[in-house]
Amino acid sequence: MSEIDFLRTRPHRVVVLALDGVYPFELGIPNRVFPCVPGAYDVVTCAATDDRTVATSADFTVTLGHGPEALESADTVVVPPYDMARISQEVPGPVAAALARIRPGARIVSICTGAFTLAAAGLLDGRPATTHWALAPRFRRMFPQVALDPDVLFIDDGDVLTSAGAASGVDVCLHIVRADHGSAVANSVARQCVVPPWRDGGQAQYIEQPVPEESATGTAATRAWALENLERPLALQELADHARMSRRTFARRFQDETGVSPGRWLIQQRVHRARHLLETSDLAIDRIAAEVGFATGTSLRQHLHAAIGVSPQAYRNTFRATAVGRG
Structure with a gap:
């Protein structure tokens, strides 16, 4: 078997790089999400040095099964967050040496403060990226060369993905499963993990802010209703009426x-x-457009292309080919 054939048949290898001060919750996310797709991923966790004992942000240490050599075989590398006291504008020598082992073409993913390591290593220069909203001012001061967007849960910039805090690590891992294997598989993984397959909106909904005095109800019920009636035009006034708010109040609360x-x-x-x-x-494009509330197939094509850069038929062909290949 040639090397290319081997790479096509072996599981996709995800290597989680645990740095000193790592947050235990986020450290475990890749090993919780990716194995839910049987046979598709091989997940291992490594340290940046040959001393595989790593201090966590909690009151215990972890001993890892691999040293930095594991990064050499990674198809995807995940850098979980670590204690903010350890954030630096420069990458420590052992961590830089570990990152240098990552082979060209590997996908690199950060969760929360992991973005600081990627930025310090120059891996985010000129790229869009995100991190926890509370750290955005500090990140901008340290790395002005990065196009930071603190309003989103994660950013997929091709071979580099960055995500916000804590549970957004689940979001970005599910997104990777969706990109690799399609929505049906990602939805199945989400059900196994008892999490939503896709969270609406961005980080703005989690930023501390006063509750508006005009209403104490919120828009969640109206959003659920809208999803059940997605094929309808659903004008702003109709949504506001359902929520029993004025248009202005509804739009502000929704945002x-x-x-x-x-x-x-x-x-x-x-x-x-x-x-x-x-x-x-196998529904026709125009029928799908009607089912989801776009007026025409042309409108669907425009919005899908704006969202993911491909036409409906190209998207369908890609995932049909993926499904056949998995079969």
């Missing part, structure tokens, strides 16, 4: 809770549902 406007949220949900139908059904 506060989801991080996006009602119109943008509806487009995101319609594109998400259209992708699912493209992957799992």
